[in-house]
Amino acid sequence: MFTNRIVATLVIFALFLSACGEEIIPSPKPRAYPRIKYPEKAYLNLDKDFCDFTFQYPAYAKIQQDTTYFDEKPIHPCWFDIYVKQFDCRIHCSYYPIGAENKSFEELKKDAFDLVDWHNKRANYIDEMRIDKGNDVEGMAFSIEGPAASPFQFFLTDKNEHFFRGALYFNTQINTDSLQPVYKFIKDDIFKMMETFEWTE
Numbered sequence: 257m258f259t260n261r262i263v264a265t266l267v268i269f270a271l272f273l274s275a276c277g278e279e280i281i282p283s284p285k286p287r288a289y290p291r292i293k294y295p296e297k298a299y300l301n302l303d304k305d306f307c308d309f310t311f312q313y314p315a316y317a318k319i320q321q322d323t324t325y326f327d328e329k330p331i332h333p334c335w336f337d338i339y340v341k342q343f344d345c346r347i348h349c350s351y352y353p354i355g356a357e358n359k360s361f362e363e364l365k366k367d368a369f370d371l372v373d374w375h376n377k378r379a380n381y382i383d384e385m386r387i388d389k390g391n392d393v394e395g396m397a398f399s400i401e402g403p404a405a406s407p408f409q410f411f412l413t414d415k416n417e418h419f420f421r422g423a424l425y426f427n428t429q430i431n432t433d434s435l436q437p438v439y440k441f442i443k444d445d446i447f448k449m450m451e452t453f454e455w456t457e
Contacts, residue, residue, distance in 0.1 A: 294441055295342060299448060306333040307351060308418060312452040313338050314445045320346075343438050345426040347446065352419040364419045368396070368411045371423070375404040387412065393453055399443075407439055408446060412453055420453075422446065 299312040304319065313319070322335040334351035354361050372382065380402030388394045392414035400407050408424040424442060426435060 292438060297444075299452075304334070304336070307336075308334070308457040309351075309420060309453060309455050311449045311454070313449055314340065316340060316342060317445075340442065343426070343442065344428060345424065345438070345442060347442075347449075348423045348425060350421050352421075354413070354415075354417055354419055361413065361415050361419065364413070364421075365411070368409070368421055372398045372400070372409055375400050375406055375409075379404045387450060389451065389453070392416075392455060395450075397446075397450065407435075408443055410446070410450065412450065414455060418455055422449070 295314075295316040298315040300315050302310045302313055302319070304321070306321065317338045317340045320337045320339050321333070322330045322337065330350075332351050332353065334349075336349050338347040338349060340346070352358060352364055354364065359367070375382075379400045382401070383399040385397040385399070386394075387397055387410070393412055394415070395410060395412040397410040398408065400409070406423045406425050409422065411419065411421040413419045424439075424446065426438075428435070
């Protein structure tokens with residue numbers, strides 16, 4: 257009986273020693289991102305007297321008018337950012353009158369496509385969407401997939417007098433996986449802008 261206890265104790269001790277000698281291989285933990293608290297969807301009407309249009313923009317965003325552009329005055333007073341502090345992102349918005357001393361519609365359209373093509377260097381794919389909502393509002397939207405600086409751009413125009421362009425930028429290192437939920441949230445707001453867009457003059 258006593259001998260059995262000694263044998264059992266020795267066996268357990270031997271198993272313990274052999275387990276201690278095994279090399280523990282660390283297993284990778286799944287990638288995790290900080291939990292994001294999204295604001296409730298709500299919208300305000302743009303009613304700035306320096307623009308010839310209106311649309312609905314997120315109530316949790318601020319309109320910041322541009323006063324300088326590369327140390328010069330912007331081409332038109334209706335240049336502004338829609339800034340969402342919570343996500344540290346902004347939609348750069350610029351307006352151009354068409355014709356007369358300004359560029360033609362075709363020139364402005366080419367500029368918009370050139371700016372999208374510039375992001376194509378790092379993009380995996382660009383999805384082009386035609387916009388035609390009537391009431392002299394039409395244009396194009398560009399969803400840019402991959403590590404490009406701007407994941408979404410668009411322009412709206414009546415082809416005769418008005419040309420409006422928007423581009424989304426995040427003030428952070430581009431990480432498409434972690435930004436995807438936030439991007440989708442903001443992208444829905446941009447579509448709301450385009451759906452409610454109207455010229456006022």
